[in-house]
Amino acid sequence: MAGKIAETVKQLIEPTLNDLHIELVDLKYVKEGKNWVLKIFIDSPQGVDLDMCTMVSEKVGQILDEEDPIQDAYFLEVSSPGAERPLKGPEDYKKAVGKNVRITTYEAVNGQSVFEGVLQAADDDQVTVTVQEKTKTKTYDIPVKLIASARLAIIFY
Missing domain, CATH: 2.30.30.180 (Ribosome maturation factor RimP, C-terminal domain)
Structure with a gap:
């Protein structure tokens, strides 16, 4: 289930991120304790700061509110992949x-x-x-x- 949700969310948000020249590095939908968390890791040529994470969180939140691909309650986290970012291919x-x-x-x-x-x-x-x-x-x-x-x-x- 979590993998299918992650793939659906990826398809929904990637066009918007591409328009903003922001790379979707990774996306995970995971259970942490009692809570579900949608973790989105982004990068851009100029780097990632708090303002960019906030802006992406707001835009992604709007898309997810409109499309409603996740039935459970969840937390949305947007961050940079960090200094040791994954290489996906x-x-x-x-x-x-x-x-x-x-x-x-x-x-x-x-x-x-x-x-x-x-x-x-x-x-x-x-x-x-x-x-x-x-x-x-x-x-x-x-x-x-x-x-x-x-x-x-x-x-x-």
Whole structure:
């Protein structure tokens, strides 16, 4: 049920966000304790501040009030995805080239399934990550179809 609601809400609000040049990074409809929460994560080229979150919350609230896709009572949260924003697919990977990332895979690639390093290249089929392992730098080519999760990362050396 929650997945279907999230997909319906995404379809309803994405055109408005696109018109505002705001990217919908992620959307989740989750139960927290006794309450349902609709969490919307946004980004834009100029960044995200409280005013933008408030404006998006108001616009999304209007759309949801008109369309009424959620029958239960819920809380609406709009925020930035934070410094460690999720990367959801090839387009996000391409935008993240040159940045620190953390990627986990469904199965091992060259004996590893967790990669923390710099994303060197990305296309629709594969990403290339350089990882600092003690005194060596290793490069891994990871097929996109094996990526379980990926996000920007703050890496301390």
